[in-house]
Amino acid sequence: MSAHGTTDPATEAFVAHRNLLFTVAYEMLGSAADAEDVLQETWLRWADVDLGKVRDRRAYLVRITTRQALNRLRVMKRRREAYVGQWLPEPLLTAPDVAEDVELAESVSMALMLVLETLSPTERAVFVLREAFDVGYDEIAAAVGKSPAAVRQIAHRARRHVDARRPRHTVSPSESRAVVESFRQALETGDPQGLLDVLAPDVVLVGDGGGIKQAALRPVAGAEKVTRFYIGGIRRTSGRISTELTVVNGNPALVVRVDGELDGILAIRVEDARISGLYYVRNPEKLTRVESETALTLR
Incomplete structure (x- = not known):
């Protein structure tokens, strides 16, 4: 800020693209805390x-952010090998309009x-920049330190890998909400048949307690096993369980409380009017961004 109260051009450009840069870093790292650190390094x-x-300030900022995120991601990869149980991304409370933006959600x-x-x-860096943010191959090459030809090959390989594993048959936000509401009611009432009715036969539940809170150490697969897991968990819990519909990472989720205290965030994947994925984050270190909305953007 200058003495006349005007912002200098560097600050102006950074602030204008801050939400974009955060989204780039978050998609690469899966951690809001680390994404914020990357933004600090980018600003410096x-x-x-x-x-x-600088010909294109947005492109230049994305390039710096990508390099910083890549450095951090390599360190995090090693750190995650020592993580207790399953690792899930840090959930972010997002505005309802993120859910309406299919590409972003x-x-x-x-x-x-x-x-x-x-x-x-x-x-991951190449895939995120190309597929989510539509960055050109030359610009990605400058960000990751590879030739444009090499980047094209990496992008093709990464896309093939992701397409083989990414969920398909997504439904509209309103359909998702209806399915999640049915699931919520069955969960709150401890109704096994109600759960079986909304779970896909091959549903997978992944829990993340980070060694701090109890969670399934391995994924639980199949509607009957997931139902038994939930009904058993409800019966073992001495407090009153309550759930509330919310939007996390642009998709429907439940805030789960026990006796009014936040227990975790259950992110939900709906495909073909059934729940195909359940992601329960209980690690308290990952629940700091679920009380206030985080602004995300691809542009």
């Missing part, structure tokens, strides 16, 4: 840039973010 480097030599969904975890750091 951006503040030293000679703006007179898909790109930050728990289901797709988990698929991205199976890519190498460079593959």
Whole structure:
């Protein structure tokens, strides 16, 4: 800020693209806390840039953010090998309009973010920049330190890998909400048949307690096993369980409370009017971004 109260051009450009840069970093890292750190590092480097030599400020900022996120992702990959139990992305409370933006909701969904975890750091960066943000191959090449030809090959390989694993047959936000509401009622009343009615036969439940809270150490697969898991858990819980519909990562989710205290966030994937994926984050270190909305954007 200058003495006259006007913002300098570097700050102006950074603030204008901040939500975009956060979304890039978050999609690459799956962690809001680490994405915020990347933005700090990006700002420090951006503040030293000679703006007179920058042709496209948005592209240049995305390039810096990608490089910083890549460095952090390589360190995080090693750290995650020591993580207790299953690892899930940090859930973000998002505005309802994110759910209406099909492209954005898909790109930050728990289901797709988990698929991205199976890519190498460079593959993930290339896939995210190309598929979610529609960045050109030359610009991606500059960001990841590869030739444009190599980036094209990496993009093709990553897309094939993700397409083989990404969920299909998504439904509209209103259909999703109806299915999730039926699931919520069955969960609150402890109704096994009600759960079986809304769960896909091959539904998968993934829990993340981070070694701090109890959670299934391995994914639970199949409607009957998932139902038994939930009904058993409800019976073992001494407190009163309550659930509330919300939107997390642009997709329907439930806030789960026990005796009014936040227990976790259950993100839900709906396909063909049935629930195909349940992602329950109980690790308290990952529940800091579910009280106030996080602004996400692909543009």
